[in-house]
Amino acid sequence: MIESTLQEKHVNHIPVMLSEVLEYLNLQKHGVYIDGTIGAGGHAKNILGSPSFSRKVIGLDRDAKALEICKNQFGASAHLLTTHRTSYHKFPEIMHELGISLVNGILLDLGLSSMQLNSNSRGFAFESNGILDMRFNKSSGQTASDLIRESTEEELANIIYNFGEERRSRKIAYNIKTMKKMTAVADLKEAIRRSTPPHKRKKSLARVFQALRIAVNSELDKLELFLNSFIDYLTINGRVVIISYHSIEDRMVKHAFRTLKNDQRLNQLTKKPLIPSKKEQEINSRSRSAKLRAAERII
Numbered sequence: 001m002i003e004s005t006l007q008e009k010h011v012n013h014i015p016v017m018l019s020e021v022l023e024y025l026n027l028q029k030h031g032v033y034i035d036g037t038i039g040a041g042g043h044a045k046n047i048l049g050s051p052s053f054s055r056k057v058i059g060l061d062r063d064a065k066a067l068e069i070c071k072n073q074f075g076a077s078a079h080l081l082t083t084h085r086t087s088y089h090k091f092p093e094i095m096h097e098l099g100i101s102l103v104n105g106i107l108l109d110l111g112l113s114s115m116q117l118n119s120n121s122r123g124f125a126f127e128s129n130g131i132l133d134m135r136f137n138k139s140s141g142q143t144a145s146d147l148i149r150e151s152t153e154e155e156l157a158n159i160i161y162n163f164g165e166e167r168r169s170r171k172i173a174y175n176i177k178t179m180k181k182m183t184a185v186a187d188l189k190e191a192i193r194r195s196t197p198p199h200k201r202k203k204s205l206a207r208v209f210q211a212l213r214i215a216v217n218s219e220l221d222k223l224e225l226f227l228n229s230f231i232d233y234l235t236i237n238g239r240v241v242i243i244s245y246h247s248i249e250d251r252m253v254k255h256a257f258r259t260l261k262n263d264q265r266l267n268q269l270t271k272k273p274l275i276p277s278k279k280e281q282e283i284n285s286r287s288r289s290a291k292l293r294a295a296e297r298i299i
């Protein structure tokens with residue numbers, strides 16, 4: 001039942017800022033591209049374009065289910081795609097395995113896919129009824145309920161404040177730690193309900209869930225590792241495009257690009273981050289917090 005629900009839901013994942021991604025990747029007919037967060041393959045399918053181009057995409061994702069669904073999307077172009085279950089910051093290892101030293105472009109579309117958000121078994125969304133898991137890679141690492149159990153109240157408050165920018169972090173952390181049970185989405189929602197006035201609750205729910213997801217998956221550490229190494233693996237004139245959904249991530253990308261620009265290794269193609277058009281935001285509410293930055297290797 002869950003399997004078929006996921007199969008149906010992936011159809012609803014709309015790739016964010018697709019035309020901007022394709023434009024800024026400056027696609028070459030026979031180029032090789034890395035999609036570091038391939039998800040349902042929405043961007044990747046369009047990067048490949050017509051099979052006659054013989055462009056190649058190396059697709060990475062930590063989520064085995066996402067890769068399974070993704071692989072079914074490519075039809076006649078499937079031979080031009082390889083998929084790998086790993087974190088995007090480990091892309092040099094995959095390039096090494098494939099015997100590739102440089103690529104023409106790298107895309108990161110950070111955050112969550114609609115299929116993950118809509119899945120009851122993952123615990124990513126406060127609207128779901130599942131267990132508090134929140135791992136992108138379901139076969140390793142701490143779940144959100146493990147993290148909550150093993151953190152002190154102060155550590156939890158810091159996670160909620162730093163990654164969720166939630167002002168009521170201390171009260172929420174106190175109520176989380178004093179709940180008898182904290183294994184289901186409903187338990188966490190109840191702790192947040194006890195800590196927040198009704199008119200502010202929805203925003204607090206979103207912030208706390210986002211904060212815990214970032215902590216469970218060490219998302220910022222992985223982005224940092226990627227930003228420290230990607231430039232060496234791009235061809236001259238190769239492009240990097242990063243879509244982030246959190247102000248901390250966008251700031252990290254901005255600083256990394258600026259440092260590389262100052263070292264004269266990179267040209268920033270977006271002085272300010274691009275955001276989705278009004279029309280896209282209306283059609284795809286998930287795109288609303290997206291910020292896209294792009295850059296080109298020059299040396």
Ligand SMILES: C[S@@+](CC[C@H](N)C(=O)[O-])C[C@H]1O[C@@H](n2cnc3c(N)ncnc32)[C@H](O)[C@@H]1O
Pocket residue numbers: 013014015016036037038039040041042043044060061062063066086087088089109110111112113136222
């Ligand atoms: C917003 S979705 C990507 C959607 C995709 N661009 C599309 O159009 O279908 C983000 C994906 O990144 C994956 N992800 C998150 N952190 C990751 C990491 N460190 N390494 C690889 N994939 C990651 C998630 O599992 C999810 O499938």
